[in-house]
Amino acid sequence: MANRTDTPASRGRFLRLGVAGAGAVTLGSVLAAGAPRLGLSGTSQARDVEILNYALVLEELTAAFYRRALVRAGLSGELHDFAQVAAGHEREHVALLRKALGPNARKVPRFAFGKAVSNPQQFAATAIALEELAVAAYNGQAGNVSKPVLKAAAGIVSVDARHAAWIRAIQDKRPASQATDVAKTRRQVLREVDRTGFVRS
């Protein structure tokens, strides 16, 4: 049961999307490079900053993905409507996290999506994987953040869960068949992101 924390859908997708080639960097190194020098190590504030930056980079990734897909993936109909609405939401998530972090927000990484934004089918598969990953990432941090951050994050995660259900429904995949959603650790999430090769700097 090595895969028990991965939904079958998200895991398979990420493995197939394994396009990491020349130029790909690990998200962990990106986060480490952007780590704020606060001298607050060990305090709940330092932990909040670290986790908010982790959430920020996931939201930046998703926002950039929708932005590029709207230009390049040849989306129409329901998929286009979904991408447009989700792009707007992810942009707002990024803005909120940046505002919360203030000067502690790390800079926007460079992304390359390659084949993932080349056609509607690849787009949909990647969108499902990214939204599922975001939900699992937020759920995995609920117990690690302060109460005010938990309150704010709870307002974001359910919208990402709605996106996940929405795009699954469009793709005729059951949007919610489990009684609970999985939570993933930061390590698990970073590994999955790294496998995609989407993060370039």
Next chain:
Amino acid sequence: MHLDLDQLDRDGALRETAAGVPRETRKDFLLGTLAGGGAALAALVLAEPGRAASKTDVEILNYALTLEYLQAAFYTEAERRGALRTHVARETTRVLGAVERAHVRALRDALGSAAVAKPFFDFGGVTENENAFIKTAVAFEDLGTAAYKGQAYRIDSPALLAAAVSIHSVEARHAAWIRYLAGAPPASSAFDEPKSMPEVRRLVASTGFIVQRPSTQSQEAPRFTG
């Protein structure tokens, strides 16, 4: 992939839930639940060994249980009455009914003797009216999402918090799904708002669905007339 159902499902809640899921999705449901959801629900424990649960946690769990009773009863009644014929309504009752019943079982198990009793419900024909049913289901799932969101930061026990957030996002999926099937926007805002306990209680009370006593709605003549 070998799954040991008995080991993962000691109290039989998952097996019972799966039994209520239609044949074509049963295998999917079992695999999905046991691979992910089952583990989290089985871990829904109120108190850590040797430590009593906080008063707040018991209050929140019972509050969640009441909402889950309401949702589960709603979908179960709709399924049993069988009056809803559209794909939307049938999908909703089948899948969501099974999931909400699993939430009820898990919360009851976690609460043990501290669990509130199941209230009596009277849905006043809503479970037999296509349009009203969908509208109510959307309202219930949006409300469930907002209710869990409103409590997450108040929870003391880390294990309970983990279980609550894992249910919270499932309620949001349900809301998006029914909205999609009903032709409504599945995600109409970038942020979902929480609702406080008094707000939710007021909204639930305003539906009139929770009643003091079971009402008699049977149109049949009594079998025994003395």
